[in-house]
Amino acid sequence: MTDLNTRASGAATGTGVRSQPRAVLPALCATQITSWGIVYYAFPVLNPEITAATGWSTTATMAAFSLALIVSGIAGIRVGRIIDHRGPRTVMTAGSAAGAASMVMVALAPNLPVFFAGWVLAGFAMAATFYQPAFAALTRWFAPDHVRALTIVTLAGGLASTVFAPLTAALADHFTWRTTYLVLAGILAAVTIPAHALALRTPWPPAPPAPANVASTPQDVVRSRPFLLLSLAFMLSAFAMFAVVVSLVPLLIERGYTTSQAAWALGLGGAGQTLGRTLYAGLARHTGTTARTVVLIVLGALTTATFAVVPGPYGLLIAVSVAAGVVRGNLTLLQATAITDRWGTTHYGRLSGILSAPAMTASALAPFAAALLAAPIGGTPQLFGVLAALALTAAVIAAGTSTHEPE
Secondary structure, eight states: OOHHHHHHHHHHHTOOOSOOOTTHHHHHHHHHHHHIIIIIIHHHHHHHHHHHHHOOOHHHHHHHHHHHHHHHHHHHHHHHHHHHHHOSHHHHHHHHHHHHHHHHHHHHOSSHHHHHHHHHHHHHHHHHHSHHHHHHHHHHHHTTSHHHHHHHHHHHHTTHHHHHHHHHHHHHHHSOHHHHHHHHHHHHHHHHHHHHHHHTTSOOOOOOOOOTTSOSSHHHHHHSHHHHHHHHHHHHHHHHHHHHHHHHHHHHHHTTOOHHHHHHHHHHHHHHHHHHHHHHHHHHHHSOHHHHHHHHHHHHHHHHHHHHHOOOOHHHHHHHHHHHHHHHHHHHHHHHHHHHHHHOSTTHHHHHHHHHHHHHHHHHHHHHHHHHHHTTTTSHHHHHHHHHHHHHHHHHHHTTOOOSOOO
16 A cells, blocks of 8 residues: 555545644634625625615625625635745735735725625635645644544634624624624634644645656646646536535425524534534445545435425425535545645645635635526525436546556
């Protein structure tokens, strides 16, 4: 078995021997909850009030938010390269400051152009503070035990909506949306700037040599057939997955369930996502890299197809939603470890940024595309059928991503 697979096995079983920085993991847990909760999850809570108070259309405000996600995906390529060479402290601290500034800009925006500018700045902040830079930091500092660290941080990140959606709603009950964003910006600055500046001071270890059985340079990896196919598979899978999430409530309402019932189904899917992340290390111990990728994408396609053809009963739809959440939780960690499992940790930040950019863009466009497609193809159930087929296509493409590691 190759050295690459030895590292992957150690990651899955928690047998790492490197001395690991103690403050990094709790700090990144706190900053992921806060950053995701404020920069990402506060918006869907406040958007109805934003449009009602300003007269801006929902299409326009959603476009601004989607633009931030696209900017994040593109900027993440450069962020990953910086972290590979210099470590995460400077870029994540600067990203925290940019995130707070962007929320202030959004809060004070007198018109749509400034509102859009605020979200463009937020996109750069997302690239510098969300999962990708955190994953790059943990992969270098905690390898070969990085799967455990990644799991812990994604479990914490999964609490972001649980903590900040209710907090944002409570603030909005007492203040305007602008004041609410200003309060949240203060929280973001107070928590994340010092946490990143102080906890990430640990010396950045040198990059380990690339495994002997992979391409010698990042350029060679990016141009390789497995990398290109993996990028395409993740892009199609991300599009299908995010379109399913945003379309689940309309699907259930269309089938006669109440808004409350639909919301519970979506929320319990989120709980399944948390459960799924706790199961990934065990899955990694017992499956090869390519097989694991194909199986998880296929399972996502199957849950989507089930939604398309099964109208009820409600308890069964809840079970399918939880199962879909479990798959999504595993896919988060699958993408976080995709580079390490195939090409090692030498250029993790750069390669992960490039790999993630198409998926981030697809995720940003999925809500609009899903809304546009549903009516012309006959309704939301038919949309779910198309999305299931798209995910199966992604699985077929993923089957060709082997780098000849033992499965």
